[in-house]
Amino acid sequence: MESSDIRNPDYFHKVVDCQYACPAHTPVPEYIRQIAAGRYADAYMVNWRSNLFPGILGRVCDRPCEPACRRGRVEEEPVAICRLKRVAADNKGDVLSMMPEPAAFNGKTIACVGAGPASLAVARDLALAGYKVVVFDGNAEAGGFVRQQIPKFRLPNEVIDEEVGYITRLGVEIRTNSYITSMRALLAEGFDAIFVGSGAPRGRELDAPGRWEAAANIHIGIDWLASVSFGHTKSVGKRVIVLGGGNTAMDCCRSARRLGGEDVKVIVRSGYEEMKASPWEKEDAIKEDIPIINMRVPKNVVHEDGKLVGMNFEIVRAVYDDKGRRSLVPTGEPDEFHAADDIIVAIGQENSFPWIEPDCGITFDRWGLPRLNPDTLQSTLPQVFFGGDAAFGPKNVIWAVAHGHQAAISIDKFCQGEDVTERPPLGITLVSQKMGIHEWSYDNAVSIDLRFKVPHAEKDVVLRDIYAEVELGFDREMAFKEAQRCLNCDVETVFAPKLCIECDACVDICPVDCLTFTTDAESEADLRLKLNAPARNLEQALYVATGLKTGNIMVKDEDVCLHCGMCAERCPTGAWDMQTFLLDQPQVVDLKQKKCQGAHSHGVPA
Amino acid sequence: MTYLPKPKLHHPELPKNDLGYTRRDYEGSISTLCAGCGHDSISAAIIHACYELALPPHRIAKLSGIGCSSKTPTYFLGASHGFNSVHGRMPSVLTGAAAANRDLIYLGVSGDGDSASIGLGQFAHAMRRGVNMTYIVENNGVYGLTKGQFSATADRGAKNKKGATNQDAPIDMISMAMLLGASFVGRSFSGDKTQLVPLIKAALAHKGPAFIDVISPCVTFNNHEGSTKSYDYVREHNEAVNFLDVILGRQEITVDYSPGSVEVVRQHDGSLIKLRKINSEYDVNDKIAAMEYVQKHQSKGEIVTGLLYVDSDSQDMHDHLGTSSTPLNAMDDAALVPGSAALAKLNASLR
Ligand SMILES: Cc1cc2nc3c(=O)[nH]c(=O)nc-3n(C[C@H](O)[C@H](O)[C@H](O)COP(=O)(O)OP(=O)(O)OC[C@H]3O[C@@H](n4cnc5c(N)ncnc54)[C@H](O)[C@@H]3O)c2cc1C
Numbered sequence: 001m002e003s004s005d006i007r008n009p010d011y012f013h014k015v016v017d018c019q020y021a022c023p024a025h026t027p028v029p030e031y032i033r034q035i036a037a038g039r040y041a042d043a044y045m046v047n048w049r050s051n052l053f054p055g056i057l058g059r060v061c062d063r064p065c066e067p068a069c070r071r072g073r074v075e076e077e078p079v080a081i082c083r084l085k086r087v088a089a090d091n092k093g094d095v096l097s098m099m100p101e102p103a104a105f106n107g108k109t110i111a112c113v114g115a116g117p118a119s120l121a122v123a124r125d126l127a128l129a130g131y132k133v134v135v136f137d138g139n140a141e142a143g144g145f146v147r148q149q150i151p152k153f154r155l156p157n158e159v160i161d162e163e164v165g166y167i168t169r170l171g172v173e174i175r176t177n178s179y180i181t182s183m184r185a186l187l188a189e190g191f192d193a194i195f196v197g198s199g200a201p202r203g204r205e206l207d208a209p210g211r212w213e214a215a216a217n218i219h220i221g222i223d224w225l226a227s228v229s230f231g232h233t234k235s236v237g238k239r240v241i242v243l244g245g246g247n248t249a250m251d252c253c254r255s256a257r258r259l260g261g262e263d264v265k266v267i268v269r270s271g272y273e274e275m276k277a278s279p280w281e282k283e284d285a286i287k288e289d290i291p292i293i294n295m296r297v298p299k300n301v302v303h304e305d306g307k308l309v310g311m312n313f314e315i316v317r318a319v320y321d322d323k324g325r326r327s328l329v330p331t332g333e334p335d336e337f338h339a340a341d342d343i344i345v346a347i348g349q350e351n352s353f354p355w356i357e358p359d360c361g362i363t364f365d366r367w368g369l370p371r372l373n374p375d376t377l378q379s380t381l382p383q384v385f386f387g388g389d390a391a392f393g394p395k396n397v398i399w400a401v402a403h404g405h406q407a408a409i410s411i412d413k414f415c416q417g418e419d420v421t422e423r424p425p426l427g428i429t430l431v432s433q434k435m436g437i438h439e440w441s442y443d444n445a446v447s448i449d450l451r452f453k454v455p456h457a458e459k460d461v462v463l464r465d466i467y468a469e470v471e472l473g474f475d476r477e478m479a480f481k482e483a484q485r486c487l488n489c490d491v492e493t494v495f496a497p498k499l500c501i502e503c504d505a506c507v508d509i510c511p512v513d514c515l516t517f518t519t520d521a522e523s524e525a526d527l528r529l530k531l532n533a534p535a536r537n538l539e540q541a542l543y544v545a546t547g548l549k550t551g552n553i554m555v556k557d558e559d560v561c562l563h564c565g566m567c568a569e570r571c572p573t574g575a576w577d578m579q580t581f582l583l584d585q586p587q588v589v590d591l592k593q594k595k596c597q598g599a600h601s602h603g604v605p606a
Numbered sequence: 607m608t609y610l611p612k613p614k615l616h617h618p619e620l621p622k623n624d625l626g627y628t629r630r631d632y633e634g635s636i637s638t639l640c641a642g643c644g645h646d647s648i649s650a651a652i653i654h655a656c657y658e659l660a661l662p663p664h665r666i667a668k669l670s671g672i673g674c675s676s677k678t679p680t681y682f683l684g685a686s687h688g689f690n691s692v693h694g695r696m697p698s699v700l701t702g703a704a705a706a707n708r709d710l711i712y713l714g715v716s717g718d719g720d721s722a723s724i725g726l727g728q729f730a731h732a733m734r735r736g737v738n739m740t741y742i743v744e745n746n747g748v749y750g751l752t753k754g755q756f757s758a759t760a761d762r763g764a765k766n767k768k769g770a771t772n773q774d775a776p777i778d779m780i781s782m783a784m785l786l787g788a789s790f791v792g793r794s795f796s797g798d799k800t801q802l803v804p805l806i807k808a809a810l811a812h813k814g815p816a817f818i819d820v821i822s823p824c825v826t827f828n829n830h831e832g833s834t835k836s837y838d839y840v841r842e843h844n845e846a847v848n849f850l851d852v853i854l855g856r857q858e859i860t861v862d863y864s865p866g867s868v869e870v871v872r873q874h875d876g877s878l879i880k881l882r883k884i885n886s887e888y889d890v891n892d893k894i895a896a897m898e899y900v901q902k903h904q905s906k907g908e909i910v911t912g913l914l915y916v917d918s919d920s921q922d923m924h925d926h927l928g929t930s931s932t933p934l935n936a937m938d939d940a941a942l943v944p945g946s947a948a949l950a951k952l953n954a955s956l957r
């Protein structure tokens with residue numbers, strides 16, 4: 001076997017499961033340690049650099065980091081990463097003094113269409129570098145879907161105002177109530193580059209007989225939520241059916257419960273497990289007495305002279321073919337009728353660019369999505385870039401932000417006349433954490449606490465007031481304990497084969513049996529069979545080191561390592577060391593050099 | 607200096623033995639020995655062996671003397687009985703315990719100083735009395751705990767850390783054990799668990815005195831150039847005669863090696879030792895030949911390892927003495943103190 005290439009930035013980055021899974025590669029364990037140390041402002045700024053919206057994301061992030069978190073593999077549940085982020089935002093105090101100042105105007109002006117998270121990320125990154133950024137949005141307030149779709153009981157307006165404010169203070173100009181009706185006209189205004197962050201603003205229609213006859217009480221989910229958010233819709237009928245199984249459906253049903261809906265139910269084509277909504281969204285809906293009825297295909301809307309009465313559903317079951325593909329076949333039972341005063345349709349979201357003229361140079365594919373270079377996000381018209389939901393269809397806030405960073409790098413290169421496809425390289429730094437024989441500069445004791453639950457406000461309070469936030473957030477003490485569950489996966493085990501005497505001390509002490517010294521193997525598959533403990537998770541690397549005196553190789557299954565540092569503590573020769581991994585992720589302006597990281601002087605280096 | 611306990615979290619697929627225990631359940635407190643000490647590997651091997659044999663931890667008694675090696679029982683079998691004796695006196699204490707309660711499994715752990723220097727006499731008599739026990743000497747050629755003086759097992763010509771040469775003849779505990787009546791004798795290396803773990807298992811299953819000499823480098827005082835008990839030296843000079851698998855009663859044996867290369871030894875408890883022979887000539891049942899073989903190879907500077915001798919028909923101290931099969935603590939007062947009439951009767955019978 002070849003030794004693992006630990007100089008490749010990806011190798012150790014992958015070990016930090018959460019950071020690797022985060023589209024913006026937020027250095028999760030680093031900010032979790034800061035939260036444990038009570039350094040909330042620092043933790044906030046580490047987030048702010050990577051993902052711009054710690055307060056928003058600490059409440060509503062889709063959190064791809066959590067299913068990836070190693071803790072979920074060695075214990076029952078992952079670290080509550082997302083909710084810890086909110087703790088940083090809730091307790092940070094004043095961070096303005098830590099915020100960087102923009103560079104002097106560099107003569108270039110950029111337009112962003114849409115004031116959602118993608119555009120706001122582009123705007124921040126470029127404004128700091130001295131660009132003048134103008135953001136257009138058809139709505140009265142900035143924030144995009146974060147403002148108009150996500151209900152206030154999950155994300156209060158003040159949080160959005162504050163975090164959008166940290167961007168506008170850099171001189172970004174946001175023109176609200178300014179819907180762009182023509183790309184051609186915008187191109188003609190002479191911006192140096194244009195970023196399209198207009199989202200996926202169209203809700204999918206319900207195709208069922210009776211839909212249009214009863215139109216007065218049938219609403220498209222995202223339009224209805226926007227109308228609720230802006231205070232135009234203040235009530236709903238007592239009996240409400242929400243169609244669809246995604247997060248939009250969950251927001252619709254929970255909003256309906258707060259606007260007068262007493263008998264609110266979600267009716268979904270698929271089974272409960274396959275629903276697109278995140279597990280916690282489903283749980284929260286069920287807690288608010290909303291039944292989720294699965295395996296029901298909408299058949300026809302029942303109405304009396306245009307007045308909605310209810311809806312009929314065909315009952316189906318899932319059948320899988322030998323390739324594992326699912327089809328829904330009718331069970332033959334009679335259709336099921338559900339009475340309703342209102343129906344909310346939340347069965348999907350689509351892209352739509354009615355304002356981009358077909359002949360202005362921007363090509364779209366068969367699905368109506370722009371043709372883009374996936375790395376640079378540049379469209380077929382070189383000065384136009386896309387990101388967020390507008391680029392590849394509906395995703396989430398953190399993806400929008402990640403696109404924003406990449407688009408900003410592209411736009412900067414484009415405006416400076418550089419090759420957009422030449423991406424700045426990722427850098428890494430490894431710093432030893434050793435302070436003494438049994439002393440590390442990180443807290444290497446492994447907590448055995450199970451995941452702490454975030455306290456919720458009383459149900460009858462939140463159901464009466466659509467503005468009342470449901471989740472109350474961790475208090476500091478709970479946050480500390482939850483933070484201690486983090487395994488510090490960025491403190492990497494680094495092995496120096498030349499120093500090893502194969503005394504087996506590391507193998508003996510390792511609590512999860514992830515180390516093995518063995519004879520060489522032909523392939524990784526062979527090697528996996530020779531280890532001290534089963535290593536079945538093929539997504540996780542085997543760390544292989546050759547160059548031992550005996551001709552054996554050292555193999556570490558990265559899958560279950562607790563980063564407890566015991567191997568390094570028991571190693572007599574220092575062949576193992578615990579070293580923090582710092583990913584140097586390029587941004588237009590290197591914020592690490594700027595003020596926002598200035599407060600880090602001791603402890604684990606930022 | 608803080609010694610954090612070993613984290614409780616374990617591999618998600620950590621298996622359980624027949625008693626429902628995981629290997630982790632056989633651990634003890636965190637070791638305070640020097641990092642890299644061979645003794646820690648032996649502790650790990652003992653843990654593996656007891657787990658694999660599914661021994662009930664509360665039926666094991668671990669006894670030791672004084673020394674780094676003798677400290678190790680704290681670091682394994684946290685749920686077993688333990689006794690830390692005076693320096694070199696473990697064999698006597700163990701003999702007494704075994705006499706009183708024959709139902710426990712006795713594990714004596716000692717060092718080369720503890721057993722070959724101050725405790726040599728104790729060691730000799732426990733062997734010749736045939737105490738039913740597993741006796742492990744963690745042999746590093748020095749007094750580790752008192753900072754590295756040569757012990758009685760140090761080879762003539764070996765150099766200490768400062769460069770001084772040992773002039774005295776070494777005590778070979780393997781040959782002594784065979785000579786003195788140990789019915790199971792083996793040697794191994796702390797850095798080779800594939801050989802050591804089954805050897806300990808076989809010894810634990812053996813009835814009678816089972817002695818294992820485990821070369822166990824002292825990283826701090828005896829792991830330098832010129833030492834004959836260093837990791838490098840032992841790896842270079844290790845001459846294994848066999849490796850073994852211990853097969854518990856219920857399991858079938860399938861001999862999957864070429865003829866002559868495998869030998870099966872049946873022990874008292876019904877367990878089988880499957881020997882994979884490296885040296886096909888070597889006969890583990892022939893004590894005289896074994897002693898000769900060990901001496902011959904030793905004189906060539908080789909360290910012979912493996913199961914060196916086993917007497918599968920061995921007897922133990924209780925057999926020799928014809929003692930009661932009931933341990934003393936299970937007898938009632940009347941049986942323990944039969945009274946003056948019984949004494950008078952006994953005396954009369956001897957007149
Ligand atoms: C009900 C619902 C709940 C959601 N909940 C979550 C959640 O909990 N967590 C999460 O991560 N994601 C959630 N999402 C998804 C998330 O909101 C989006 O993925 C994200 O906001 C996309 O960001 P964006 O910057 O690409 O565009 P958007 O946020 O969609 O912003 C686009 C903006 O552009 C404006 N616009 C469009 N066309 C024009 C034009 N021609 N001129 C001017 N302005 C224009 C739109 O009005 C809008 O304000 C949710 C989505 C919905 C519908």
Ligand SMILES: Cc1ncc(C[n+]2csc(CCOP(=O)(O)OP(=O)(O)O)c2C)c(N)n1
Nearest residue numbers: 673674675693717718719720748749750751
């Ligand atoms: C009666 C008595 N004499 C001397 C000592 C000092 N002493 C402590 S440990 C030790 C030698 C231990 O050597 P060994 O048994 O080889 O153990 P190691 O530390 O090498 O594992 C000695 C001489 C003592 N504790 N008690």
Ligand code: SF4
Nearest residue numbers: 018069070486487489
């Ligand atoms: S344990 Fe901590 S560092 Fe490791 S993946 Fe989870 S949150 Fe990230």
Ligand code: SF4
Nearest residue numbers: 510561562564565567
């Ligand atoms: S840090 Fe070392 S001892 Fe701890 S789990 Fe990882 S490999 Fe094992």
Ligand code: SF4
Nearest residue numbers: 640643674750824825
């Ligand atoms: S001094 Fe030697 S024998 Fe004692 S603990 Fe240290 S390495 Fe082990």
Ligand SMILES: [Mg+2]
Nearest residue numbers: 717718746748
């Ligand atoms: Mg010694």
